[in-house]
């Protein structure tokens with residue numbers, strides 16, 4: 001057992017409560033929040049007496065809270081010592097194997113962890129929120145639910161568990177809009193508030209969830225489906241993402257990661273029985289979607305400037321020590337290319353925008369609201385409406401047209417095709433690679 005300087009104080013408080021019980025004949029309160037009660041005169045018994053009489057247990061340090069269902073307990077109430085679960089640790093290989101034991105590299109990590117903005121506890125806390133929320137989502141999402149219900153289920157959980165900061169300081173919260181892209185839509189769909197789409201039994205839905213703590217964003221996605229014919233598509237993408245994450249490392253060229261991902265992805269095919277009355281079935285090769293990529297993650301910026309292709313590429317960009325990356329791969333039964341289409345839900349402030357000259361008064365006000373509530377984090381129309389903003393579309397479109405705000409329309413492969421996605425966030429720590437979003441599920 002480790003020495004805990006707070007424990008004696010806790011036992012003293014508990015002994016006080018025992019005395020209160022004798023005076024008042026009430027049940028022992030479960031929480032220690034007695035400060036506001038008027039103190040009564042009491043015969044004080046010692047802590048030792050109380051323990052000896054079996055009325056106080058020696059270990060009365062309050063139990064950390066446990067998670068509720070649906071999940072609503074903030075994680076700082078569960079991990080009360082501020083230490084959050086480490087992700088999956090992978091040792092560096094070959095030229096980088098010296099890093100595992102390097103005193104110099106360990107020292108760089110020690111210094112990072114002493115800095116409240118840089119400590120790995122921030123991204124680990126975001127990742128643990130992600131795991132708990134997604135595991136609840138995985139067992140709760142079912143056909144018949146509306147997309148709005150699914151988004152709320154995930155976002156209500158995320159806001160509660162990450163203990164969302166609404167003060168404008170953006171210390172913790174949702175990292176980006178919850179992606180719920182269906183079927184041939186691969187990414188960047190989340191319902192707007194007037195959306196009436198209902199999830200169907202034969203839908204394939206990409207669930208892309210973002211959580212941030214102090215701007216450190218955990219970006220991780222999975223795919224849900226009920227039609228067993230598509231199991232090989234799901235497996236192809238899961239294995240492709242795991243291949244990309246495995247190949248990633250310091251000094252690795254992103255183009256080489258793309259080649260490894262594509263090779264695994266495109267070794268699969270999907271056979272689907274005809275549903276239009278024709279006999280027989282059609283077999284589709286699984287294709288990696290060539291114009292979607294993973295990316296590095298900078299503080300409060302989901303796209304840090306580097307891309308990780310998911311097909312063979314001559315991109316010579318290398319991964320570097322200290323970087324945060326999200327590797328996401330997309331497989332498709334369609335063309336393996338996406339195009340923008342449909343109503344926009346996702347937006348983000350372009351980085352570097354401070355106080356541009358704006359003619360529309362409504363655009364000025366909207367820009368202030370965006371800066372306060374989201375900074376450079378991506379957001380969607382529903383999140384803007386939660387701030388109390390209404391009738392904003394004209395102003396928003398003017399900010400988009402002036403390239404102050406970037407819009408991110410939904411991305412579709414060919415009509416009738418099916419797409420799937422898996423994604424993990426990892427850190428290229430000086431001594432090892434840490435896959436922070438890894439869970440028992442994927």
Ligand SMILES: [Co+2]
Pocket residue numbers: 219220294326328423
């Ligand atoms: Co991503």
